[in-house]
Amino acid sequence: MSLGIVFLSEVMGTMMLTLLGCGVVANVSLKGTKGNAGGFLLVNWGWGLAVMSGVFVAAKSGAHLNPAVTVGILSSGAAEYAPNVPVSFASTMTYFGAEMLGAIIGAVVCWLAYKQHFDGEPDAATKLGVFSTGPAIRSYGWNVVTEIIGTFVLVFVILHFGSVTALGPLPVALLVVAIGASLGGPTGYAINPARDLGPRIAHALLPIKGKGSSDWSYAWVPVAGPLIGGALGGFMTLWMPDLLAAVA
Template identity: 70%
Template sequence: MDTLAGVFVSEVVGTAILILLGCGVVANVALAKTKGNGGGFLLVNFGWGLAVFAGVIVAYRSGAQLNPAVTLGIVSSGATEFVPGVPVSPLSISVYITAQMIGAMIGAFLAWLAYRQHFDAEPEPANKLGVFSTGPAIRSYGWNLVTEIIATFVLVFVVIGFGRNGDASGLAALGALPVALLVIGIGASLGGPTGYAINPARDLGPRIIHALVPIKGKGTSDWSYSWVPIVGPLIGGIIAGWSSTILLPILS
């Protein structure tokens, strides 16, 4: 239980740092009167990549999963441990995913505090929501789902590949930089259609915070779309984990 408590704290803090910096770069680009307003999608890609870098660095103890899709991808890959001393079990899976959700909500709340005045100064509700959650460029639930499945497959398949080629204790042992570069690459290549949630906690946790905090003229939280960045990444992660058991031994 002491080990699981350490995992819980590690995932909460790592995911909070990830979301604080990730939502923060979107706020800097999207909201009115910020120093980075209009910085563009590539700046968002780099910001999210560096947010992952920071989150992975601080969450070394738990293997720095920070994402339910990664957690379930590891499970579907047939792994018996998440990190040494933490066997894969319903309890440990629940601890990881619960911690990730709590951390995501904390990070989003802190991002809102940091940009409090700019949220109120921003006239467009869509820009306010875009700080907290993803949304499609062209709304088509089926195709949006396909995009999220593909993008998350790439994330989880490559992350598991990192682990297989390095230390089985998790992606954090490989170093944060390869994972950060991977996220930048996914954003630049596959992020255009949906904003690349690739992480159910990243989208759902901040979306809940958007619904709760007082933001002038914030509009709706677009709950009709919210299932896509949850279901798509989970499917993509599970397929990636299963596929890794077939493909990675061949590629190794």
């Protein structure tokens, strides 16, 4: 498979994920929407279904949709990112670039869909919250720990799906719902550097009425934490057979 096809597949899949994921947050949080005050569990389900949609769209490229997943596959020692897509520097950068671009585009389209509600929302923090995550308690070290744990669960479990399920993207969706419901409280569970940084860039660039700060002082947390968690998930997958053998 050409890297051009991989790039287009990941752009479209990550765009769909971000559009629908940011969209459910907009629906729940922005003033005057039909879904206003729908609650955090609705956000969890919305993000889960957003991921499922993105996986369907980007199936041809393996549907990474997330630099942490790409890093996890890399650190697991896999030879391919997807069928006929060997692991290399060029393919790794292709995935990273496509995931970031798709996330930015998805966030822009979400803003267009909710333009009037963004204009009518008086709180700048609520507007930013549609695009990117923020902590319930700001403590950078512990916020990173939370993101590491959540992303480790995501990548470690995803890398074990292939041998036990034929249900396609549905288990990934349910896993994202479970992570959000169980581990999403402290930080809003970015668990995806592109999902947070791409929309944050869009927030900074878009002419959003009364948007306020893009909170760049926090922006490194949902990038560093997921990348570390993804790498740990991949390493654990690589060494797990040896660990099980040692225990046995």
